[in-house]
Amino acid sequence: MGLLIERFRLQPFIVTLAGMFLARGLCYLISIDSISITNEFYSEVSQIRIPVWGEASVSISAVIAVVVLLAAVFIAHCTPFGRAVYAIGGSEHSAMLMGLPVRRTLIGVYTLSGFCSALAGVIFTFYMLSGYGLHAVGLELDAIAAVVIGGTLLTGGVGYVAGTLFGVLMLGIIQTLISFDGTLSSWWTRIVVGALLFVFCLLQRFFTSRAPRR
Numbered sequence: 085m086g087l088l089i090e091r092f093r094l095q096p097f098i099v100t101l102a103g104m105f106l107a108r109g110l111c112y113l114i115s116i117d118s119i120s121i122t123n124e125f126y127s128e129v130s131q132i133r134i135p136v137w138g139e140a141s142v143s144i145s146a147v148i149a150v151v152v153l154l155a156a157v158f159i160a161h162c163t164p165f166g167r168a169v170y171a172i173g174g175s176e177h178s179a180m181l182m183g184l185p186v187r188r189t190l191i192g193v194y195t196l197s198g199f200c201s202a203l204a205g206v207i208f209t210f211y212m213l214s215g216y217g218l219h220a221v222g223l224e225l226d227a228i229a230a231v232v233i234g235g236t237l238l239t240g241g242v243g244y245v246a247g248t249l250f251g252v253l254m255l256g257i258i259q260t261l262i263s264f265d266g267t268l269s270s271w272w273t274r275i276v277v278g279a280l281l282f283v284f285c286l287l288q289r290f291f292t293s294r295a296p297r298r
Contacts, residue, residue, distance in 0.1 A: 085100055086191040100270070108217055119215045121209060121214055127213065128211075129144060152203065171241075172186055173242075174241030205220075231249035234247035234252075235247035258276050258277060258280070
């Protein structure tokens with residue numbers, strides 16, 4: 085997908101959306117039913133608990149998520165690849181004039197994104213211990229919402245990985261509060277997240293419109 089986007093100048097959103105539909109359709113060719121994971125080693129790994137403080141413990145999935153987060157922060161802010169990503173996000177033409185490896189960086193971004201998606205799928209199977217084509221349907225929109233709420237500009241070039249973590253925590257807090265309230269339908273989670281996303285988009289528009297004036 086990165087090669088198609090870079091070589092043929094196709095819209096990234098359309099290409100990645102088509103790739104998602106293609107992958108999901110291939111899952112249905114494998115099986116239209118849920119496939120249980122019965123491998124003993126896989127089950128044991130999914131049940132590993134690592135003590136952190138007193139009786140508190142975290143799962144192996146949480147450890148992997150933290151490691152990936154730290155690696156992403158390091159790559160984004162401490163490597164030439166990360167700086168090139170920011171430069172291309174701000175202005176691809178300017179990055180090309182600066183002599184940055186635009187083509188290689190674009191393909192690398194989508195390759196890294198594909199790897200993270202595959203790793204997220206593995207972590208999800210640790211929780212479900214099964215594979216199903218309808219698992220995680222709609223989570224791509226939650227991912228976009230978390231990134232926007234975390235402060236990443238839709239126009240590109242501005243944003244932090246730690247901010248995305250803040251967005252994920254915000255979505256989790258909203259879902260938890262609505263679930264524990266008991267009087268509200270689960271659909272209120274979507275309503276609140278949609279309203280919050282709308283507010284953050286307006287704030288982004290406000291700040292980006294004031295920046296050129298300054």
